[in-house]
Amino acid sequence: MVAHAGSQAQSILSEQLVTEQLIRMPVSEQKMSSQYEGSPYLYDTFMTSILSMEGNGRFKLPMRYNMYRDIIEVKHRGREMQILPNDLIHNIKINEHTLVIGDYELEKKKTRGFLFLLDSGEVSLLEKKNITFEEWRPARAQEAGPRSATFKASLDNFFIRSKNKITPITSLKELANLFPHHRSQVADYIKMHKIKLKEAKLVELFQYFNTTWSQASSQPKS
Numbered sequence: 001m002v003a004h005a006g007s008q009a010q011s012i013l014s015e016q017l018v019t020e021q022l023i024r025m026p027v028s029e030q031k032m033s034s035q036y037e038g039s040p041y042l043y044d045t046f047m048t049s050i051l052s053m054e055g056n057g058r059f060k061l062p063m064r065y066n067m068y069r070d071i072i073e074v075k076h077r078g079r080e081m082q083i084l085p086n087d088l089i090h091n092i093k094i095n096e097h098t099l100v101i102g103d104y105e106l107e108k109k110k111t112r113g114f115l116f117l118l119d120s121g122e123v124s125l126l127e128k129k130n131i132t133f134e135e136w137r138p139a140r141a142q143e144a145g146p147r148s149a150t151f152k153a154s155l156d157n158f159f160i161r162s163k164n165k166i167t168p169i170t171s172l173k174e175l176a177n178l179f180p181h182h183r184s185q186v187a188d189y190i191k192m193h194k195i196k197l198k199e200a201k202l203v204e205l206f207q208y209f210n211t212t213w214s215q216a217s218s219q220p221k222s
Helices: 002-022 172-177 183-192 199-218
Strands: 047-053 058-066 071-076 079-083 089-094 097-106 109-119 124-128 131-134 150-153 157-162 165-168
Touching (some): 097 124, 097 157, 172 183, 183 199
Antiparallel strands (some): 047 089, 071 079, 089 097, 097 109, 109 124, 124 157, 131 150, 157 165
């Protein structure tokens, strides 16, 4: 009975923590006009997703990820709210995607935001999916009509996370240097397997490293 009461109290406390510390004001006041092409979202519709907190709290909530604004929109208690990056969050799973919180630097600008976790192990591969927005503009000379406001996918950014430090991957040469104890092996693998700064090829490299070299380096020497 005491254990049940303790578990119930912990559940109530966790729900209060999520409500007070994570879920913020409604997004309705900040919604953009629906008159645009493309989409700022990973998925346009709200999907039942899992929010895992640091510790053991897990919650199922209808969510969608606004990649343009870098926020999670969530339906909570009958209202559309938002979740901003917070240290209390371990990860958020939306369909087959896993989002984690990261502090990173791009173009000399420090940012805290959501990043896609593509592979994890001794080193992790993270991705920032970028969306740009082009405003509506009237037709120019010799154009048939005005240009619609449009969301467009832009070039993605990739990062390596090692020992809780997140570093942008700016080139294949720099990528090899980010593996100081396996620089030559990584460089050879990149050349042999024609690795590019593309999601599928980088996942291939990281999966190979995390299942082969990192395990070999952790083996006790005889």
